[in-house]
Amino acid sequence: MNSVIQVDSSAAAQGPGAGDAVDVVVAGAGVVGVATAYAMARRGFSVALVDRNPGPALGASYANGAQLSYAYSDALGSPSLLKKLPSLALGADPLFRIKGAFDVGLVDWGLRFLAASTSAANAASTLATLELGLESQRAMHGLLERHPIAFDHLAAGKMHLYFDPEALASAAETVALKRRHGAVQEVLTAAEAIAIEPALAGSKGLVGVVYSPQDEVGDPHRFSEQLIDVLRRDYGVRTYFNLDARNAEFARDAVTLVGSRGDRVVGRTLVVALGIEAKDFLARQGVRVPLLPMKGYSFTAAAGANAPQVSITDTARKLVFCQLAGKVRVAGVAELGSRDLRVQPQRLAALVETARESLPDAADYSGIAGGWAGLRPMTPSSVPIIARPRERLIVNVGHGMLGWTLAMGSAERAAALLLGAGET
Numbered sequence: 169m170n171s172v173i174q175v176d177s178s179a180a181a182q183g184p185g186a187g188d189a190v191d192v193v194v195a196g197a198g199v200v201g202v203a204t205a206y207a208m209a210r211r212g213f214s215v216a217l218v219d220r221n222p223g224p225a226l227g228a229s230y231a232n233g234a235q236l237s238y239a240y241s242d243a244l245g246s247p248s249l250l251k252k253l254p255s256l257a258l259g260a261d262p263l264f265r266i267k268g269a270f271d272v273g274l275v276d277w278g279l280r281f282l283a284a285s286t287s288a289a290n291a292a293s294t295l296a297t298l299e300l301g302l303e304s305q306r307a308m309h310g311l312l313e314r315h316p317i318a319f320d321h322l323a324a325g326k327m328h329l330y331f332d333p334e335a336l337a338s339a340a341e342t343v344a345l346k347r348r349h350g351a352v353q354e355v356l357t358a359a360e361a362i363a364i365e366p367a368l369a370g371s372k373g374l375v376g377v378v379y380s381p382q383d384e385v386g387d388p389h390r391f392s393e394q395l396i397d398v399l400r401r402d403y404g405v406r407t408y409f410n411l412d413a414r415n416a417e418f419a420r421d422a423v424t425l426v427g428s429r430g431d432r433v434v435g436r437t438l439v440v441a442l443g444i445e446a447k448d449f450l451a452r453q454g455v456r457v458p459l460l461p462m463k464g465y466s467f468t469a470a471a472g473a474n475a476p477q478v479s480i481t482d483t484a485r486k487l488v489f490c491q492l493a494g495k496v497r498v499a500g501v502a503e504l505g506s507r508d509l510r511v512q513p514q515r516l517a518a519l520v521e522t523a524r525e526s527l528p529d530a531a532d533y534s535g536i537a538g539g540w541a542g543l544r545p546m547t548p549s550s551v552p553i554i555a556r557p558r559e560r561l562i563v564n565v566g567h568g569m570l571g572w573t574l575a576m577g578s579a580e581r582a583a584a585l586l587l588g589a590g591e592t
C-alpha cells in the first residue's frame with residue numbers, strides 16, 4: 169500500500185452486481201485517463217472512459233506547456249526553494265502566489281511539502297520521477313509505432329536556462345545524479361547553447377544551460393482526441409462524455425460509477441484519473457490523497473522573428489516556451505491553493521511581460537487574443553500516486569507539473585497494478 173494514501177475501509181458501500189460490466193471503468197479523460205484507457209485496452213481488457221466534459225483533455229491537459237520533459241524530473245520541493253519561500257509568499261515574484269494560507273488542506277499539504285523538501289527527499293523524488301519519465305518515453309514511442317497519430321509531436325530537445333552561477337552549479341549536481349540513472353542531459357556554457365539554439369543570443373545574462381537533447385513536445389489535447397479515435401475504432405473502448413461522476417458503489421464482484429443525473433457505468437475495476445477533482449471524489453470513497461491545485465496559465469502566439477526551435481525553460485522567470493504547429497506556446501505562473509479557473513487579465517499580462525523580458529523576439533507578444541488557465545494536481549513530493557487502495561479501485565493521480573510527460577508511463581503502471589504487480 170502506498171504510504172501517502174489513507175483508506176477508511178468502512179466507506180466501501182455495497183452496490184449492484186456485475187451485470188453488463190466492462191473490465192475497467194476509467195473516470196477522467198485528461199491525458200492520464202486517456203493513456204490509462206489505452207494501456208488497459210491494449211492488454212485486452214474491455215474499457216469504458218468517463219468524463220464530465222463534452223470531450224477529452226478539456227481540464228488541466230488542454231493547453232499546458234506541451235513539453236514532454238522526460239529527462240527533467242526535478243521535484244518542486246528543495247532546500248533552495250524553501251529559502252526563497254518567505255519572499256515568494258510575500259509576493260516578490262509576479263508569477264507566484266499562495267492562496268488560502270490558513271486553509272487546513274493547505275497547511276496539511278504544506279507540512280508534507282516541507283518534509284519532502286530536504287536534499288535527500290528531493291533527490292529521491294527526482295529519481296523516482298525520472299524513472300517514470302523514461303518509462304513514459306518508451307511507452308509513448310511504443311504507442312506511436314503501433315498507431316502513428318498526429319499531435320504536432322517533435323523531438324525538439326529542451327534547454328533549461330540559468331542566469332546565476334550558483335544555481336547552475338546546483339543544477340549540474342542534479343544532472344550528474346540523474347545521468348547515473350539514465351537521463352540524457354548535459355550542462356553547456358552560454359556560447360555552446362547559442363551555437364545549438366541561436367534564438368538564445370537575445371537572452372540577457374545567460375550563464376549556462378542544462379540541455380536535454382531527447383526531450384520532446386506535442387499537443388496534449390490533439391493527442392487525447394486522436395488516441396480516443398483509435399481506442400473506439402480499434403479497441404472497442406466506450407466513451408461517456410458529459411457524465412459528472414459523483415460516487416462509486418463497490419460490491420463483491422463489481423464497482424458502479426454513479427453520475428449526478430443517476431447515470432451508472434458498471435465495471436470490475438474503477439481507475440480514478442480525475443486530476444485535481446480526484447481528491448474530493450476519493451474522499452467520498454474513504455480514500456485520502458494529499459493533492460493541492462497549483463494554478464498555471466498559458467498563451468499561444470504567432471512565432472516571432474527569433475522563435476526557438478529547441479523548447480526552453482527560463483528557470484529564473486519560471487516559464488516555458490515551445491513551438492507547436494508553427495506557433496509559440498508559453499506557460500508559467502504558480503498559484504498554490506487556487507481553485508479559480510478564470511483567466512485573470514493582470515496575471516496573464518504578467519506572464520506575457522515576463523516572456524517578453526526573457527526572449528523578446530520569440531513570439532509576437534502584441535497580438536495575443538487570450539490565455540488559458542489550468543490546475544496542476546500537485547502532490548507534496550511531486551511524485552504521482554499510482555496505487556490500488558482496494559481490490560476494485562486503482563488511483564492514478566497527482567501528476568503536478570509533469571502530467572503530460574508522465575501520462576504514458578503512469579498508465580503502464582496502472583495496468584501493471586490491475587495485473588497484480590506492485591505499486592508506486
Ligand SMILES: Cc1cc2nc3c(=O)[nH]c(=O)nc-3n(C[C@H](O)[C@H](O)[C@H](O)COP(=O)(O)OP(=O)(O)OC[C@H]3O[C@@H](n4cnc5c(N)ncnc54)[C@H](O)[C@@H]3O)c2cc1C
Nearest residue numbers: 196198200220227228229233235413443464570571572573
Ligand atoms: C499552465 C500549465 C502548464 C503545464 N505544462 C506542462 C508541460 O509542459 N508538460 C507536462 O508534462 N505537464 C504540464 N502541465 C501539467 C499537466 O497539464 C497536468 O499534470 C496534467 O494535465 C494532469 O492530467 P490529468 O489527466 O491528471 O488531469 P486533467 O487533465 O485535469 O483530467 C482530469 C479529467 O477529469 C475530468 N473530471 C473531473 N471531475 C470529474 C467528474 N466529477 N466526473 C467526470 N469527469 C471529471 C475532467 O473533466 C478532466 O478531463 C502543465 C499544467 C499547467 C496548468
